[in-house]
Amino acid sequence: MLDRPPIKRMDEPIDEIRAAVRTVDLHKTYKGPGGEVPAVQGIDLSIAHGEFYGLLGPNGAGKSTTIGMLTSLVVPTSGRATVCGFDVAKHPVDVKRRIGMVSQGNTLDNELNAFENLEFRGRYFGLSARDARRRAGELMEMFNLTDRREGKPFEMSGGQAKRLMICRALVHHPEVLFLDEPTAGLDPQTRVNLWDVLRELQSGGQTILLTTHYMEEAEALCERVAVIDHGKVLASGTVDDLKASAGADTVITVSYDGPVPDGVAKLRDRGGVTKVEVTGTQVRVFAQAADGLLGELVAIGSSAGTGVTDASQLRPSLESAFLTLTGREYRE
Amino acid sequence: MTAVSTPASSPAPSPASAAPAVRPTLPRTFLAMMAREMRVMRKNFVATFARVLAQPVLFVFVFSYVLPKIGGAGAGTMSAASRGSGGTFSTVLVPGLVGSAIVMQAMMAVIFPLMMELNWQRSITDRALAPLSVPMLAVQKITAAGVQALIGGLLVFPCVLFVHASGQGPKIHVSNWATLVVVLVLGSLMSSAAGLWLGTLLDPQKVQMMFALVLLPMSMLGCVYYPWAAMGHIRWLQILVLVNPMVYVNEGLRAALTPQVGHMSAWAYLSVLVVGTVLLTWGAMRTFTRRVLQ
Ligand SMILES: Nc1ncnc2c1ncn2[C@@H]1O[C@H](COP(=O)(O)OP(=O)(O)OP(=O)(O)O)[C@@H](O)[C@H]1O
Numbered sequence: 001m002l003d004r005p006p007i008k009r010m011d012e013p014i015d016e017i018r019a020a021v022r023t024v025d026l027h028k029t030y031k032g033p034g035g036e037v038p039a040v041q042g043i044d045l046s047i048a049h050g051e052f053y054g055l056l057g058p059n060g061a062g063k064s065t066t067i068g069m070l071t072s073l074v075v076p077t078s079g080r081a082t083v084c085g086f087d088v089a090k091h092p093v094d095v096k097r098r099i100g101m102v103s104q105g106n107t108l109d110n111e112l113n114a115f116e117n118l119e120f121r122g123r124y125f126g127l128s129a130r131d132a133r134r135r136a137g138e139l140m141e142m143f144n145l146t147d148r149r150e151g152k153p154f155e156m157s158g159g160q161a162k163r164l165m166i167c168r169a170l171v172h173h174p175e176v177l178f179l180d181e182p183t184a185g186l187d188p189q190t191r192v193n194l195w196d197v198l199r200e201l202q203s204g205g206q207t208i209l210l211t212t213h214y215m216e217e218a219e220a221l222c223e224r225v226a227v228i229d230h231g232k233v234l235a236s237g238t239v240d241d242l243k244a245s246a247g248a249d250t251v252i253t254v255s256y257d258g259p260v261p262d263g264v265a266k267l268r269d270r271g272g273v274t275k276v277e278v279t280g281t282q283v284r285v286f287a288q289a290a291d292g293l294l295g296e297l298v299a300i301g302s303s304a305g306t307g308v309t310d311a312s313q314l315r316p317s318l319e320s321a322f323l324t325l326t327g328r329e330y331r332e
Numbered sequence: 333m334t335a336v337s338t339p340a341s342s343p344a345p346s347p348a349s350a351a352p353a354v355r356p357t358l359p360r361t362f363l364a365m366m367a368r369e370m371r372v373m374r375k376n377f378v379a380t381f382a383r384v385l386a387q388p389v390l391f392v393f394v395f396s397y398v399l400p401k402i403g404g405a406g407a408g409t410m411s412a413a414s415r416g417s418g419g420t421f422s423t424v425l426v427p428g429l430v431g432s433a434i435v436m437q438a439m440m441a442v443i444f445p446l447m448m449e450l451n452w453q454r455s456i457t458d459r460a461l462a463p464l465s466v467p468m469l470a471v472q473k474i475t476a477a478g479v480q481a482l483i484g485g486l487l488v489f490p491c492v493l494f495v496h497a498s499g500q501g502p503k504i505h506v507s508n509w510a511t512l513v514v515v516l517v518l519g520s521l522m523s524s525a526a527g528l529w530l531g532t533l534l535d536p537q538k539v540q541m542m543f544a545l546v547l548l549p550m551s552m553l554g555c556v557y558y559p560w561a562a563m564g565h566i567r568w569l570q571i572l573v574l575v576n577p578m579v580y581v582n583e584g585l586r587a588a589l590t591p592q593v594g595h596m597s598a599w600a601y602l603s604v605l606v607v608g609t610v611l612l613t614w615g616a617m618r619t620f621t622r623r624v625l626q
C-alpha cells in the first residue's frame with residue numbers, strides 16, 4: 001500500500017550531533033545474586049534521523065538491554081550512547097524529552113484508564129490539560145481505540161494494549177521512537193496492520209529503532225538491520241547487504257521418486273552453483289544464480305526416467321545469512 | 333488502526349505530523365504528576381481513606397463513648413493516662429490519633445502503589461520515561477503521599493473531636509497555628525519519605541511483614557494513647573521509644589492542639605522532624621533511583 005522509501009546507504013559513521021542514535025563500545029553487565037550477566041558486550045550503532053533501524057536477535061540477545069540504555073532506564077556499565085546528541089548517562093532528561101518508547105511488556109499506568117494514560121503523558125510533556133485531551137482523542141481515533149476510552153489497561157487485549165502504548169509513545173511527537181518487540185504475541189492480521197502504521201510513521205519522517213525476533217519483520221520494515229546475539233553485533237547493514245555479505249544462496253530442494261539421477265552431479269560445473277548435496281532420493285542445490293535450475297533438475301530426472309515428487313526454492317534471506325554468519329540455526 | 337491503514341479515504345494527520353508545541357519544564361511535569369495523583373485519589377477516595385479512618389474512629393467510639401457510658405474498668409484505667417493532664421482521655425487521644433493516621437496514611441499511600449509499580453510489569457517505566465530525573469520522581473512520590481497523609485489527618489480530626497459521650501469531650505486549644513501547620517506538613521513528608529525508603533529497601537515479601545512487625549509496634553508505642561511525659565514511670569521505655577519517629581509527630585501535635593497536656597519541648601520534636609524529613613528524603617531518593625534504574 002505504501003511505497004517503501006529508497007534504501008539509504010550510510011556506510012560511513014554518522015557523527016554524534018547529526019545521528020539520531022549513536023553508541024560506542026556500549027557494555028552492560030547486570031550484577032545480581034546469581035552472579036554477573038554480560039548482557040551487552042560492546043555494541044556500536046549509528047542511526048540517522050528519519051531512518052527505520054532494526055535490532056534483530058534471538059531471546060536473551062541483549063535487545064531490551066540496549067533499548068533500556070538508550071532510553072536512560074538501564075545504566076551502561078561502560079561505553080557511550082547518545083540520542084539526538086545527548087549522552088544518555090549524563091543528560092537523561094534531555095534524552096527523555098526527545099524519545100518515545102514502547103516497552104516489551106505492558107507498562108501502562110494501571111491506575112488510569114486508556115484515555116487518561118494518553119492525557120497525562122501529554123501533560124507530563126508540557127501540554128496543557130486541554131491540548132493533552134485533544135491529542136489523546138486524536139491518537140485514540142487514529143489507532144481505532146475510541147471504544148476502549150474508559151478501558152482499564154489490564155482489561156485490554158494484547159493488541160489493544162500495544163496500540164495504546166504506541167499512542168502513549170507518540171503523544172509528545174518524539175524525535176526517536178523505540179519499539180521493543182512491538183508485534184510479539186499479536187495475531188498475523190494485527191501484526192500486518194501495525195506494520196502499516198509503522199511504515200506510515202516513518203514516511204512522515206519518524207526515526208524508528210525496532211527490535212524483533214522475526215526475520216521477516218526486519219526484512220519487511222527496516223532499512224538497516226543489526227543482527228545481535230550474546231550482546232554483540234554479528235553483522236549490520238541493509239537487509240540486502242547482509243544477505244550479500246553472508247554469501248547467502250538460493251537453495252533448491254528436489255525429491256525424486258527414485259534414486260537421484262547421476263546427471264545431477266554435472267550441475268557442480270554449472271556457473272553460479274556453489275554446492276550440490278545428494279541424500280538418497282533428494283538433492284539440494286545451493287546457487288548464487290538460480291534461474292532455470294529447477295527446470296534443469298526436472299529435465300535431468302525425466303531423461304533418466306525418474307519423476308519429481310516434490311520441489312522447493314528458498315530465496316536468500318536473513319535466516320540463511322544468520323546461519324552463514326553464526327553457523328547456528330536462528331532460534332526465535 | 334484501520335484509520336491509519338486507509339489514509340487515502342481519511343485526511344487524518346499522520347501520527348508524526350502536527351507541530352510539536354511541547355515544552356516540558358520541571359515544574360510543569362511535576363505538577364502534571366501531582367494532578368495524576370489527585371485524579372487517582374479522587375477515583376479511589378473512599379477506599380483510600382476508609383482504611384485509615386476506621387481504626388481511630390472505632391477507637392474513640394469505644395474509649396470516649398462506650399467505656400465512659402458503661403463506666404467499666406477500662407475507663408478507670410484510661411483515665412490514669414490522662415491524670416494530671418487536666419483533661420479527659422479523649423484530649424490525649426486527639427493529637428495521637430491524628431498523628432498516627434498521618435503516619436499510616438503516608439506509609440500506605442507510598443508503599444502500596446510502589447509494590448505494583450516496581451514489581452508487577454514494572455509500570456514505573458511509565459513515570460520514569462517522563463522528562464524528569466528519577467530522584468525528582470522520588471521527591472514527587474513523597475510529596476504526593478504527603479498530601480494524601482495530610483488529607484487523612486484532617487479527615488480523622490473531626491471524627492476524634494466529635495465522637496464522645498457527654499462530658500468526655502476533648503479540650504482542644506490551638507495556641508500556635510504555625511507549630512500546627514509545620515508539624516502537620518513535616519510529619520506528613522517525613523512519614524512518606526520513610527515509606528518510600530522502606531518500600532524501596534525491602535523486597536515485596538518483606539513489606540507484608542513490615543506492616544505487622546514495624547508499623548503496629550510503632551503505633552502502639554508511638555505515644556498515641558498517652559503523652560510521652562507520662563512514660564516517666566517507665567524510664568527505659570520512655571528512652572527506647574525515642575527511636576520511633578511517630579513519637580515526634582504526636583508530641584508536636586500535642587504541643588499545638590492540647591498545650592495544657594505535658595508534651596515534649598519544641599526544639600526536640602521540630603529538630604527531629606526537620607532532620608528526619610531531610611535525611612529520609614535523601615535516603616529514599618537514592619534507594620528509589622537504585623530500584624528504578626537497572
Ligand atoms: N534486570 C536484569 N537483571 C539481570 N539480568 C538481566 C536483567 N535483564 C536482562 N538480563 C539478562 O540479560 C540478558 C539480555 O537480556 P535482554 O532482555 O536484553 O534480551 P532480549 O534480547 O531483549 O531478549 P528477549 O528477546 O527475550 O526479549 C539475558 O541473559 C537476561 O537474562
Ligand SMILES: [Mg+2]
Pocket residue numbers: 063064065104180181
Ligand atoms: Mg527483550
